[in-house]
Amino acid sequence: MSNKLNYSMSLAKPDAQNLSMIQKIAVFLGIAGLFIMILALLNVDFPNKAIFLTLSLGLIIIGTVIFSRDAYLKKTEGIKNDGVWFKSISSKGILAWATGIILTGFYIVLYFYAELLGQGSNGEANTGVISLFDPLSQLLSGRPASQWFVYGTLYTVAILAFGYKFMLKYRHNRYEQLRTASVMFFQLGFAFLIPEFMARLNESPQYNLPYYDLKSMWPLNYYLFDSWSINGFLSSGNLGLLMLLFGVISIFVISPILTYKYGKRWYCSWVCGCGALAETAGDSFRQLSSKKLSAWKLERWLIHTVLVFSVIMTIAIIYSYLGSDPNKYWLTRPVFLISIGVFLTLVFALIMIFKRNELGKDARYGAIGFFVVITALFAMHFTGTTDEIFLIKSSNLRSAYGLYIGSIFSGVIGTGFYPIFGNRVWCRFGCPMAAVLGMQQRLFSKFRITTNGGQCISCGNCSTYCEMGIDVRAYAQKGENIVRSSCVGCGICSAVCPRGVLKLENDSMKGRINPNEILLGNDVDLMDLVNQK
Template identity: 70%
Template structure:
């Protein structure tokens, strides 16, 4: 019997893949090989059958690999050994995966012709995109595009790695429910329903592609003129979706965030978060916990939010009229409404939440003043064609290119194996910034801690994908109320002592930097009775 020399509770990590995992890898590679051959225009046989085999191989490969990894493991913490694997410790395989993902996104966004988009006779698809034509015709009645290919692969990734996540956290009901939720919303609301709705379109009726769970500002083109015009032209159903878009931003989202925190969207509904939590789970520990990273995160994500607010306001302003006898919502009325709304939010926050903001209040004031100043400039320089002396279409295209494509797609997903799975959510998502503000200021959500039980193992901080030093809060018994927290609950799932608990309670006493629970320093029963 071999002598175990290390003191680790989990023992040494496996030195190689077991037989079942190797079989899973081989099956998955068959699926990838088929897709690669199709990219180079290698014809096998029926596209529909080949696509079915390829996608099935990818799904089956992930599932078989996952069963090999977790079938015979006891329930409990499953993140042991991640720093010993090349793919998840910024090793050679990690960098190869990062380069491959980044390269795929660059080709998808900017060089779709290399994938065969419209490269055949009379504009027909060839290559990889042609392989997806049968499925696209089945769902929407249209030939495939690079975005359809992306949507299919995106959904397969969330479903396959979602099953892997379910096996990994089989001991935790919260993680199971959350994962099933993101799998459902991606498959139904983001993929199947919009594709099936495309069948409603005809020569006289056109409804734009509409991801039912995607809202402004994450959906940065939500109120572009072409999109609004299509909604209006689609009459009843189009008006419904347009009103729903507005209601989601100003009514539904704030209420749900007040009740449950930003986790209702970021960890239960959002497609970006869904991919991060499933396909990106193996890289969650790579998120930087440095103070410098936190400072960059706050400045960058709120800068994107301010830019998003200004750009959306400017685009709507550019296509509104000025004649009050013809339009009830004119350019001036719109800017006044936006300024009044933002001033009201800023005033209420300063009056009721200034102490909680502390020194960060002045940063919020700077952002507010930038937006208000931009509204004034917009009023005096904006026309139907130009915003801030620039072409309106060019500015929106630039925003879509740099924020929507490069940051969200190429960097946000391609850098999973290098910077962690929530790069976009931490540093660039304006939706996360808005929900984070609401969560920090006006939500009932918090993660409570029991400092007397904490053994400072560090699992919670290590596996926090948002870069929060959870252990620092747990050691003091301080509630965790952070705008960046997405409520994924993994910190609680990997805690060996049950120190952390996700709760929705009253706003009173939610932030408790002075009431710390260290052993017997305070009367715990007194605090419990005060609840």
């Protein structure tokens, strides 16, 4: 560590000099593992790919494990944030920018130039780095690898290796350990292995299941209702129907119940794959999220716009999938549109009637605005003003969403920019799923972060380490519980608090939000006088 804030972009003094000998060896091992992949990328044809792939992934994992053990196990249990703002990688120094650029480049290649990775097209065999992964893919699903298999494997390896690191870092904190074990489990099982096994099922002609991350829900999983996806489910017998049903029940039943009981954290920081990467590999960047009020404003507009976009896109997709002939299938276009309209109006009306006072001014205007626009589009359709449901062809809407939101926002910006904007950029500004869960968390949930009376010393550790950019301190120093739609319940604010002020918990809805002008510990009469107003 240079012990100076990294203002300079100088190349002269990277941080490596502060690593211990063991850590240097660990870094070397990890880079050696990556180097094998780079060689493969440059079309070095390894003789026995299975061995070299194992070696490559093994070295990366072993390097991370050795590094973590040396970094954390030699110290007493406790908060390990020493030097975070002195290290180039975690304080937007030269290493951070370099990593950001490499990651962004990787995502651009992955999404738009997969042939550079060696993706074989038109039935040709894979080459390059993708071919290196062929043995593993063959083993799991019996198919050759694809760019998405390479990505999924690396993604899972990152979560497992850095998850281990995170668990050592917080080895005094069981909440963090359990949460991390949970995301590691869901990533490895639900997001990685099960879909590969489903692909094996598809070898049989009775099955045509879409590649489907079981824990991934609409609207995060925006392609759930795409025609190929629906067709896949419907042509896969009872299992397919069951899975489609599960997808729909997840959205309308399971998720609302769990969010009511535990807050959106049950998904965002315990199950979700995006969250899993953010919490493990992205942990070193959580302090980079902006806590400015202006960032919060941007967040609210952006995330809800994406939500509206994804809702409109999905409605349009399903609309074009359905026929208009009532004899063919009970769910016709008009029935579908009307029921969606009734549902949205109901949700909107309920919030406006019962929770109006809990919404900020701009939230009210925003909600009314969005509602009016959607209603107008519906009306135009039914009055025959336009043929297209939302003025644009649904397929265009779908591909625009897939490109701008699905690929560029969540991948390139969301993950590529980890080292610059923090590890939850996508979750905070873009994820429509987070927006839905967040709305419920803010209005109908037992979850809150409780503030411990008057104990806050306004130090700012909680706000600094909030990956979602919530100014936790602003609430804690008012003795006010934190009830924010964006909170993913990672629990780090509570962990880093040096005075034991914050506790994540599920309790009754009553008195969940309790702003206090005067905190506990002062004159009782004065507290009554000021706080009861």
